[in-house]
Amino acid sequence: MKHLKTIALLALVVMLAACENKMQSTNTDTQETENLIFAKGEKINNDNFTGTVWLNNLVNADSVNQSAVGSVTFEPGARTKWHAHPAGQIILALDGVGYYQEERKEKVIVRKGEVVKCPIDVPHWHGASADSAFVQIAITGREKGETVWLNPVTDEEYHK
């Protein structure tokens, strides 16, 4: 009886360890699943952005379709410059928490599952919040020309 209890005790310790181990790997999978429907793509290396931003060009505009579609990942604090789209833009928030602001309006918080329509030619910026990354799909009409880039978003504007 004494031995039986010792064996049972050991067996339970092993099962508990295995269970904790399995939980850890489950959590890791969750994180990867949340963030990676589309690959992050390439790090953007131009001065139209502040901070670290990744772009995966999913669709280029062409004769089949006038819209370009990209998955953009902003690391916390990263954002675009102020800019405007001659044919507007649609932003689909896929993950994390972001900011969006149009000229002469308040900054708004954008969360996973929310949609923003940037009007034609209206200066605006978007990016991650200070504490969380932000993953978005950008759908940009190219039929009226390229994005017009303006001033950087200052830290004061960003944190306001």
Place this chain on the structure above:
Amino acid sequence: MKHLKTIALLALVVMLAACENKMQSTNTDTQETENLIFAKGEKINNDNFTGTVWLNNLVNADSVNQSAVGSVTFEPGARTKWHAHPAGQIILALDGVGYYQEERKEKVIVRKGEVVKCPIDVPHWHGASADSAFVQIAITGREKGETVWLNPVTDEEYHK
């Protein structure tokens, strides 16, 4: 000593039960996260689809933007009729496994993270695979008119 072992044994059984319980709730969260970036929306009640299909109209085409954007959820076996888009369509696969087929081409399997461009005016269909639901974003240009609906996809065509 005998009592101590009995207590340790009981404590371990309780911890193991708690651990299993926590794992179950973690798995549930994972599933919800995967499937629901955008709400499923409303069940489609017209005969342009076979099976159960849900639509969440994210963006209607308007003066700001010529593209309509919707999240479409096909339950296993569900699909569109054959149809064509006068300004083409872009499909972004968000979750599950789907099928896509253009007239006179082979059916292709579309998985989470993949992108399909439907050319202008080419008859095609898309939907879930037989065993898995399929969640997609559809970006549809409206500048040249509405979708042209054709014949239902027969079971023979679907399973081919």
